[in-house]
Amino acid sequence: MTIRVLAAVGDPEAARVLDGLLGRLPDAEPLPRAGDSARLLDTLGGLTAADLPEVVLVHEDIGPTPALELIREVALRFPAVGVVLLTADAGPALYAAAMDSGARGVAGLPPAGDELAARVRAAARWATGVRRHLGGGQAPPPGPGGTLVAVTGAKGGVGTTVTAVQLALAAAAAGREVALVDLDLQSGDVASYLDVQFRRSIADLAQITDITPRVLQEAVFTHRTGLGLLLAPADGERGEEVTDTAARHILSALRSRFEVVVVDCGTHLTSAGAAAVEAADTALLVTTPDVVAVRAAKRVVRLWDRLRVRKAEDTLTVVNRHTRAAEIQPRLVARATGTRAARTTVPAGYKELQPAVDSGRMHELDPRSSVRRALWALAGELGLVTVAADGGEHRGGGTSARALPGLRRRRAITAGPAESGGDGTPPPGPDGTGPGALTRVPSGRFGRRRGERGPRGDGGARDDRGQVTVEFLGVLPMVLGVLVVLWQCVLTGYTYSLAGDSADRGARAGAAARGGGGAAACAAAALEELPAAWRENTTVDCGRDGGLWRATVRVRVPAVFPGAAHLPWTVTGTAGAAAEET
Numbered sequence: 001m002t003i004r005v006l007a008a009v010g011d012p013e014a015a016r017v018l019d020g021l022l023g024r025l026p027d028a029e030p031l032p033r034a035g036d037s038a039r040l041l042d043t044l045g046g047l048t049a050a051d052l053p054e055v056v057l058v059h060e061d062i063g064p065t066p067a068l069e070l071i072r073e074v075a076l077r078f079p080a081v082g083v084v085l086l087t088a089d090a091g092p093a094l095y096a097a098a099m100d101s102g103a104r105g106v107a108g109l110p111p112a113g114d115e116l117a118a119r120v121r122a123a124a125r126w127a128t129g130v131r132r133h134l135g136g137g138q139a140p141p142p143g144p145g146g147t148l149v150a151v152t153g154a155k156g157g158v159g160t161t162v163t164a165v166q167l168a169l170a171a172a173a174a175g176r177e178v179a180l181v182d183l184d185l186q187s188g189d190v191a192s193y194l195d196v197q198f199r200r201s202i203a204d205l206a207q208i209t210d211i212t213p214r215v216l217q218e219a220v221f222t223h224r225t226g227l228g229l230l231l232a233p234a235d236g237e238r239g240e241e242v243t244d245t246a247a248r249h250i251l252s253a254l255r256s257r258f259e260v261v262v263v264d265c266g267t268h269l270t271s272a273g274a275a276a277v278e279a280a281d282t283a284l285l286v287t288t289p290d291v292v293a294v295r296a297a298k299r300v301v302r303l304w305d306r307l308r309v310r311k312a313e314d315t316l317t318v319v320n321r322h323t324r325a326a327e328i329q330p331r332l333v334a335r336a337t338g339t340r341a342a343r344t345t346v347p348a349g350y351k352e353l354q355p356a357v358d359s360g361r362m363h364e365l366d367p368r369s370s371v372r373r374a375l376w377a378l379a380g381e382l383g384l385v386t387v388a389a390d391g392g393e394h395r396g397g398g399t400s401a402r403a404l405p406g407l408r409r410r411r412a413i414t415a416g417p418a419e420s421g422g423d424g425t426p427p428p429g430p431d432g433t434g435p436g437a438l439t440r441v442p443s444g445r446f447g448r449r450r451g452e453r454g455p456r457g458d459g460g461a462r463d464d465r466g467q468v469t470v471e472f473l474g475v476l477p478m479v480l481g482v483l484v485v486l487w488q489c490v491l492t493g494y495t496y497s498l499a500g501d502s503a504d505r506g507a508r509a510g511a512a513a514r515g516g517g518g519a520a521a522c523a524a525a526a527l528e529e530l531p532a533a534w535r536e537n538t539t540v541d542c543g544r545d546g547g548l549w550r551a552t553v554r555v556r557v558p559a560v561f562p563g564a565a566h567l568p569w570t571v572t573g574t575a576g577a578a579a580e581e582t
Helices: 012-023 037-045 067-077 092-101 113-134 160-173 213-219 236-241 244-257 271-279 291-306 330-337 350-359 370-381 467-512 518-528
Strands: 003-008 028-030 055-059 082-087 105-108 147-153 178-182 228-230 260-266 282-287 315-319 393-395 538-545 548-558 566-578
Touching (some): 003 012, 003 113, 012 028, 012 113, 037 055, 037 067, 055 067, 055 113, 067 082, 067 244, 082 092, 082 113, 092 105, 105 113, 147 160, 147 244, 147 271, 160 178, 160 260, 160 282, 178 244, 213 244, 244 260, 244 271, 260 271, 282 291, 291 315, 315 330, 467 518, 467 538, 467 548, 467 566, 518 538, 518 548
Parallel strands (some): 003 028, 003 055, 055 082, 082 105, 147 260, 147 282, 178 228
Antiparallel strands (some): 538 548, 548 566
């Protein structure tokens, strides 16, 4: 029997040794190595039941998830895979902890060939027996079926909770089983936004190791909208009870019960929030189009990367309170943070949100609200809401065109060619109803197809094509003016350099001249190396001053183009040299 072995080892040296030992096992088939815990879970999750390895080797120094937590996660999600822990501490305490986590064996480090072979074969026999017992040698489908979305804010006040609530409401309106978890453990506002008072919280599940469906049902509050709410504790100090281990257990239990789990992680990174972001299928980072928020988002992304919580390219950034006139656009945010930017942006709608926020009825936000429509469209972009090809939103095989009033239908009803008019539009019914009475849904920018005129005829407002050209033409004179000033500064500095060098050459020539030709030699030497554009307006004064020959050169500063014009001031250069005795 061929034993497929997948090693999860981060240390290159340990991986090299382990690959060598596995290569000498005649019945082992090593699979490509996983360098960290996230890659291991992604690799296992991407395999079919028939392709899952029989044995997974987990090194004790694997990260970012601790080894025992990773073993527990693999055992829960892939129960027909045997896991062997590689550790330098083979004591009874660690052995018992590994067995409690779901490992099928413990091998020492550095690994020995005979011991490793025995552990691998034992775990493979166990995995084969489990798969045969489950039926046909096939393993059950890997992993929980629920989609986990973690929503985090770049800083306070960017709209994290509103985004999480509306995403959950959109998925629930599509007919999916949705849980909304408030992991902002010290200042969570989900209960306030949905007008809920409930005695249970996520802290009540923190100390429970075996979370059964009955226990989960008692802790989750069922909202009138159908959402399952797992709230933050009313006493903020109880948030410390929710560790990263507890958060992983709770989220795994929720994913096995709900189709969609939306987690509001707040803005401050806690161990529980980091566990949620790491385990999430989609990590959403909410920011606003201002410098402070974008810098905060960049800090959050770098922090996640340093802690090996999540890579920047695996993070989706959403720009809230977006306006077309803002200088900071989603593409700039994506470049600054290194993340991917969501195609959907959320407009600023303070007046729309204020009544719903003040009354604690975010679920009753006006369906015509631009904020709600944008966030529900974001839910469709994330896959929480499936948009059918005919424009109706549906879940699974059934359609529900009325399920999501926040999303617009993009295609109008059409009729057969026999019933349509000359332009393909069906005629209206006798009472003014029917498909022909429907107005066409505009698809161009600003609600108008490209090429169509506005409601004011020829002079009507169109889109803003050409705006960049107009702005460029307005800024161009300023740019050219700045360049001219900089060039003139360069010419002025060069003129000072020429005047000083000419005076120095003239003084040395006058000092070295024999007989009475010192003045002529001084003037000739001073003008000899000057460029023609500067020489024609230059005057030279040479004379003896005691034991020195002193030369003074006055040069006119050219204006922009040397030789064409000069500025009204003169640069003076003076130099002296000791006269040689004749």
